[in-house]
Each structure stands twice: as C-alpha cells, then as structure tokens.
Amino acid sequence: MIQSVNPVPAFDIKQQYATLEAEVSAAVLEVLASGRYIGGPLVEGFEKQFAAYHHVSECIACNSGTDALFLSLRALNIGAGDEVITTTFTFIATAEVISAVGAKPVFVDIDDTFNIDLKQVEAAITPQTKAIIPVHLFGQPVDMTALMAIAQAHNLAVIEDCAQATGASWNNQKVGSIGHVGCFSFYPTKNLGGCGDGGAITTNDPEIASKLRVLRDHGSKVRYIHEEIGVNSRLDAIQAAILEIKLRYLDNWNESRKAIAAYYHQFLNQVPGIIVPQELAGGAGVWNQYTIRVSNAERNGASAKYRDSVRQQLQEKGVSSMVYYPLPLHLQPIYQNLGYQPGSLPVAEQACHEVISLPMFPELTQEQQDKVIYALKDCL
Numbered sequence: 551m552i553q554s555v556n557p558v559p560a561f562d563i564k565q566q567y568a569t570l571e572a573e574v575s576a577a578v579l580e581v582l583a584s585g586r587y588i589g590g591p592l593v594e595g596f597e598k599q600f601a602a603y604h605h606v607s608e609c610i611a612c613n614s615g616t617d618a619l620f621l622s623l624r625a626l627n628i629g630a631g632d633e634v635i636t637t638t639f640t641f642i643a644t645a646e647v648i649s650a651v652g653a654k655p656v657f658v659d660i661d662d663t664f665n666i667d668l669k670q671v672e673a674a675i676t677p678q679t680k681a682i683i684p685v686h687l688f689g690q691p692v693d694m695t696a697l698m699a700i701a702q703a704h705n706l707a708v709i710e711d712c713a714q715a716t717g718a719s720w721n722n723q724k725v726g727s728i729g730h731v732g733c734f735s736f737y738p739t740k741n742l743g744g745c746g747d748g749g750a751i752t753t754n755d756p757e758i759a760s761k762l763r764v765l766r767d768h769g770s771k772v773r774y775i776h777e778e779i780g781v782n783s784r785l786d787a788i789q790a791a792i793l794e795i796k797l798r799y800l801d802n803w804n805e806s807r808k809a810i811a812a813y814y815h816q817f818l819n820q821v822p823g824i825i826v827p828q829e830l831a832g833g834a835g836v837w838n839q840y841t842i843r844v845s846n847a848e849r850n851g852a853s854a855k856y857r858d859s860v861r862q863q864l865q866e867k868g869v870s871s872m873v874y875y876p877l878p879l880h881l882q883p884i885y886q887n888l889g890y891q892p893g894s895l896p897v898a899e900q901a902c903h904e905v906i907s908l909p910m911f912p913e914l915t916q917e918q919q920d921k922v923i924y925a926l927k928d929c930l
C-alpha cells in the first residue's frame with residue numbers, strides 16, 4: 551500500500567506488474583523454455599485477439615508505435631513529393647515518420663479538445679496531399695465522422711495514430727478501425743503497455759495487410775527473396791505473451807482511468823484558473839492522460855513560467871506531474887525548414903504553455919486522487 555507521505559507519481563507501471571506477477575512471469579518463462587522468440591504462434595495468437603478486439607480482419611504486430619506509423623505510410627506508397635496533414639500538438643513520432651519516408655508534414659492547429667482542428671484541415675489540402683494522420687491525443691478520440699467525410703471528399707488515406715488511445719471509441723466504433731489503418735503503441739506507459747517496445751497496425755484491407763507483413767520482414771514474402779526495401783520490425787514472442795494477458799484487463803483498466811477522470815473533473819471543473827479537459831459527445835475516451843490547462847491573468851499572458859511554477863509547487867506538496875508537450879512540432883528545430891513562425895498555429899502554442907498532465911494510472915487510489923486535488927487547489 552502507498553502511504554500518503556509518499557509522493558504521488560505521475561504514473562506507476564510497477565504496481566500493475568505486481569497485480570499480474572504470477573500470470574505474466576509464468577507466460578514469460580514458458581516462452582523462454584520454448585525457444586520460439588520471434589514470430590510463431592504466440593505472436594499470431596495476439597494478432598488475432600487484437601484484431602478481434604477491434605472488430606477488424608487484420609492485425610500486423612511490429613516493433614513499436616513509430617514503426618506502425620512508418621510501415622503504414624510505406625504500405626500506402628507515400629513518399630517523396632507527397633504531403634501528409636497532421637496535428638502540431640503530438641509526440642514527435644507522428645511527424646517524424648512522414649519525414650522518414652521522404653514526404654512533407656503539413657501541420658494543423660488544434661481545438662479545445664487538444665486534437666486536430668477539423669475546421670482547418672480542408673484549407674491545408676493541396677494537390678500533393680496524400681493522407682491525414684489524426685492523433686487521438688491523451689486517449690480522446692477525434693471526430694472520425696467529420697474527418698472521414700473530409701478524407702473521402704478529397705480521396706485521402708487516413709492513418710489513425712491510436713498510440714495513446716487503445717480501447718477508445720468514436721460512436722461505438724473502436725479507434726483504429728475507422729480509418730484505412732490504425733497504429734498502436736505498446737510502450738510501457740500506454741493504456742496497453744508491454745514490458746519493452748511493441749506496436750501493431752489494424753486494418754480491414756487485406757492488400758495493405760499483406761504489404762505490411764512483407765515490409766516488416768525485410769521486404770520478403772519468400773525467405774531470402776526480397777522484392778522491396780523493408781525493415782526488421784517484428785514483435786517479440788515474450789511481448790506477445792505479456793500483451794495477450796494484459797489485453798484481457800484493458801477494458802477494466804480503462805474503466806478505472808475513466809472513474810479517476812470523472813473524480814478529477816468533479817472537483818476541478820469549477821476551480822478558477824483551471825480548464826479541465828474537453829470531450830466530444832460522440833467519443834468514449836480512455837484517459838491515457840488527464841491534462842488540465844492553468845492560466846493566470848484571465849488567459850492573457852498565460853506563460854510557461856506560470857505553469858512551471860504551479861508544477862514546482864505541486865512537486866513540493868508531493869504530487870508529480872508531466873508536460874505533454876512543451877513545444878509544438880511546427881516550431882521544433884528539425885522543422886525550421888518548413889517555414890512556420892511563432893504565432894503560425896496559436897492555439898497549440900498557447901496549450902504548450904498551459905498544460906499539466908496530472909497523475910493518471912488505473913491503480914491510483916482515491917487517497918492519492920484527493921491529494922492531487924487538494925495540492926492543486928492550494929497552488930492556485
């Protein structure tokens with residue numbers, strides 16, 4: 551048991567392992583004894599279960615969420631001369647892979663939900679645009695009905711970045727099953743996290759699926775015959791064994807996250823100086839993060855300095871927090887060549903100055919949640 555004198559961590563993945571130790575350890579030992587470490591029945595079994603969970607026909611496991619995105623772009627033949635539209639407020643991997651295949655990322659600002667502002671997507675489309683990568687950031691689904699309508703009208707592929715949203719749905723349809731492909735990460739702190747790196751792609755398109763299987767395995771269908779430049783991006787059997795066990799608990803864990811978010815919401819909703827996360831009516835989010843915004847001076851002149859001072863005070867009161875993300879992608883040093891300036895995408899730039907992600911993991915106790923709430927109210 552965690553005592554109240556201990557600081558509240560932003561996340562704690564050791565606790566989750568402790569609850570599953572017997573089951574997970576036995577499965578890992580079995581893999582070690584089996585001698586099948588890469589591919590094989592455990593990986594195929596997990597792919598089947600992950601596909602079934604999403605009500606899609608195909609799942610292709612790979613080495614990371616980043617690879618899932620990279621392989622998807624490759625399978626859709628996106629490369630030099632192409633443009634891909636995405637949000638500026640996301641983890642670098644979302645855009646990095648666009649550059650890695652030789653295409654150009656086109657960044658769009660966000661709205662109040664922290665997700666891509668769909669009203670601004672259409673204006674970013676050019677004759678070179680080939681795809682859109684919506685990110686279900688912090689576990690909150692993008693309005694996929696509106697996004698798919700835009701994509702269809704302009705004949706664009708949709709690659710869902712579901713890295714932070716495993717189990718979320720939009721209008722009762724799981725994210726990752728709505729676009730042409732869905733990309734997932736099993737990084738340890740994601741909603742379905744392995745004990746190492748891992749990722750997967752979901753799709754209902756058998757042709758894309760077979761391309762993905764070839765690309766993740768050195769561009770080879772028949773051993774030692776290589777038809778394409780591929781990569782080595784396979785999921786280890788140990789990770790598949792662990793993930794298959796954890797997938798059975800995912801819905802319960804997501805329910806716990808939802809209850810914690812509701813509790814935070816209840817006590818933080820009316821607090822002056824705090825903006826709680828905004829949700830859309832059709833979305834069922836899974837709260838990878840519970841991210842508030844703090845601002846002083848009636849939202850004029852809200853600065854990163856003020857936010858950082860709030861975090862510092864929280865830390866002194868025994869509450870850890872995180873900043874996702876301090877700098878939007880359009881202002882990153884690597885993207886200076888794209889010509890964006892400070893002020894180009896102002897909503898995201900402001901968010902970067904105001905966001906604080908509070909402790910959020912399924913095992914967070916009510917006592918810890920209370921501590922977070924009291925500490926935060928004290929700081930403002």
Ligand SMILES: *Cc1c(COP(=O)(O)O)cnc(C)c1O
Pocket residue numbers: 614615616617640641643644685711713714734735736737747748749
């Ligand atoms: C974690 C993450 C990724 C990358 O996943 P990895 O498994 O760490 O490679 C991509 N996009 C988003 C939004 C993420 O949060």
